[in-house]
Amino acid sequence: MPTALPALSLSELGWDDDWAAALAGQSDPDLIPGRVSRIDRGISTVLTADGAVRVAAVAGLRLAVGDWVALTDEPTGSGPLVLAAILPRRCAFRRVSDDPAAREQVVAANIDSVLLVDAVDGQLSARHLERYVALAWQSGATPVIVITKSDLASPAEVDQFVAAATEVASGVAVHIISAATGQGLEQLAPYLAPGRTVALLGLSGAGKSTLVNLLAGGQVLATGAVRGDGKGRHTTTYRELVPIMGGAMVIDTPGMRALSVSTAADGVAQVFTDIEDLAGHCRFPDCSHTTEQGCAVQAAIDAGELSAVRLVSWRQLLSETTAESPQVTRRRVLERKREKATAKAGRSRARATERKLASPPPT
Ligand SMILES: Nc1nc2c(ncn2[C@@H]2O[C@H](COP(=O)(O)OP(=O)(O)OP(=O)(O)O)[C@@H](O)[C@H]2O)c(=O)[nH]1
Ligand SMILES: [Mg+2]
Numbered sequence: 001m002p003t004a005l006p007a008l009s010l011s012e013l014g015w016d017d018d019w020a021a022a023l024a025g026q027s028d029p030d031l032i033p034g035r036v037s038r039i040d041r042g043i044s045t046v047l048t049a050d051g052a053v054r055v056a057a058v059a060g061l062r063l064a065v066g067d068w069v070a071l072t073d074e075p076t077g078s079g080p081l082v083l084a085a086i087l088p089r090r091c092a093f094r095r096v097s098d099d100p101a102a103r104e105q106v107v108a109a110n111i112d113s114v115l116l117v118d119a120v121d122g123q124l125s126a127r128h129l130e131r132y133v134a135l136a137w138q139s140g141a142t143p144v145i146v147i148t149k150s151d152l153a154s155p156a157e158v159d160q161f162v163a164a165a166t167e168v169a170s171g172v173a174v175h176i177i178s179a180a181t182g183q184g185l186e187q188l189a190p191y192l193a194p195g196r197t198v199a200l201l202g203l204s205g206a207g208k209s210t211l212v213n214l215l216a217g218g219q220v221l222a223t224g225a226v227r228g229d230g231k232g233r234h235t236t237t238y239r240e241l242v243p244i245m246g247g248a249m250v251i252d253t254p255g256m257r258a259l260s261v262s263t264a265a266d267g268v269a270q271v272f273t274d275i276e277d278l279a280g281h282c283r284f285p286d287c288s289h290t291t292e293q294g295c296a297v298q299a300a301i302d303a304g305e306l307s308a309v310r311l312v313s314w315r316q317l318l319s320e321t322t323a324e325s326p327q328v329t330r331r332r333v334l335e336r337k338r339e340k341a342t343a344k345a346g347r348s349r350a351r352a353t354e355r356k357l358a359s360p361p362p363t
């Protein structure tokens, strides 16, 4: 069952003038705005200014948690609200499976920051964190690394964690917190201003739902113990947008392990800006950064300024971003276009039927 949510004003849900303009751009002036908080087997919970409503799926409109949608109460005005449109997303954290034929999933839409939650007792490797950060940059939101459960490690161990995270993600803020002791929570305040939306991502068992509960001031979401081998138990099985104290919204997500960066070329470049900058100083523009004379990347490794492991990682992620064949990319683009067209056609059909029903019978 969806969580019982108090009715919030549109601005508390993140509505602003630009969203209002996007809604006004829709053909129907009587559309009702709402924000998708959860999706269960085709039924979405949408938060409107009058409270939460349940909305049935409409073919061709693939909703994501965090989406702003336009609802209509046509044709009768008294039945359940019907999904009419998804307002264009400002940004979205997307996930693509390694299967090239698979569809892209939007994990969280219209988020301001992505909090990558990494527990000190967890199993998130630096290599894995790189993927998370690349996808977070690609989403258009600001990535932030949150190292949790600091109460379970010594200060020296926590320092090591911070150093490892900083090396992986230069330019990304790193915060150390403990949901058990409350340490460091105040550092998250800037991301949680009224009207802001953050997504919590990370491995199962990292403590995402525990953190949401703490921020929400109550047991809103289920949490689960970590197994003896340090792995989580996949306690959270759906994504959910939860309003928290202070006026922000948090999207909790199930732990994710396999992350493909095949569609995140820009995000990967952003994670490795240090290497990309160095590569710009190599003597040969087509330098492979292996044995060439005047290679600035190898020089940085020799000088101890860049780890060789990071270069390997950069190559690996780059090769994945170029692995998607043009045909597959084209298929994805066509799929998105088809979705849009189907949704539009479905809506005009529904309107034509309504008009027929409303018009007087022929005499
Ligand atoms: N000691 C300690 N334990 C914590 C902390 N935060 C979370 N935990 C525990 O870690 C376990 C996993 O927490 P969850 O919040 O369920 O983890 P999750 O990231 O939501 O996991 P999934 O829903 O499976 O993705 C629970 O037993 C929590 O009580 C913390 O700061 N310190
Ligand atoms: Mg959880």
Ligand SMILES: [Zn+2]
Residues within 6 Å of the ligand: 279, 282, 283, 287, 288, 289, 290, 292, 294, 295, 296, 297, 298
């Ligand atoms: Zn080079």
